[in-house]
Amino acid sequence: MMLKKLLGAPSANSLIQFIRYVFVGGMAFVVDYGGLFVLAHFAGLHYLLAASMSYLLGMVCNYLISVNWVFHFRREAQWQREFVIFFLIGIAGLILNGFAISLLVEVFGLTYMLAKLVAAAFILFFNFGARKVLLFSAARTQSR
Numbered sequence: 001m002m003l004k005k006l007l008g009a010p011s012a013n014s015l016i017q018f019i020r021y022v023f024v025g026g027m028a029f030v031v032d033y034g035g036l037f038v039l040a041h042f043a044g045l046h047y048l049l050a051a052s053m054s055y056l057l058g059m060v061c062n063y064l065i066s067v068n069w070v071f072h073f074r075r076e077a078q079w080q081r082e083f084v085i086f087f088l089i090g091i092a093g094l095i096l097n098g099f100a101i102s103l104l105v106e107v108f109g110l111t112y113m114l115a116k117l118v119a120a121a122f123i124l125f126f127n128f129g130a131r132k133v134l135l136f137s138a139a140r141t142q143s144r
Contacts, residue, residue, distance in 0.1 A: 010069055010071055017071060021066065022124065024065045024069070025062065028058040028061045028065075031058045032054045032057060032058030035053065035057045036054040039053055039054055055094070059087060063083055063087075066131070066136075067079075067082070071131075073136055073137060073138055074135065075134075076135060085135055086131060089127060089135075090127065092130070093123045093126055093127045093130075096126060097120065097123045100115070100118070101116055104118055
């Protein structure tokens, strides 16, 4: 029964959404990481340009799958506006990720690979929560 819920149509259940979002984030990471390798190694782009472009590819992948499979409700009627907000949340997550990695390496002495794993776990919750609240949940009615 749980597997059917996980694999089915978009769900209003927050736990199902989060599990799906973790899966989608993993797929977006594969697109991002693979894109970086292809663009830098085969296309010969500078690694920073390749990293930026591959990050955008991963973001688009994450957006398309999230709106079609993860989240049941969409607050924004215009997909362009929705994507911009989705993207800005991703950029905020990217900035927080960089800050967290620096803090974990410089202050706590973790290796950058371990710091990346720790930071990614926290940023996953940030991205999911911010996107759910700002884009994929019904607006709360104000008490009068």
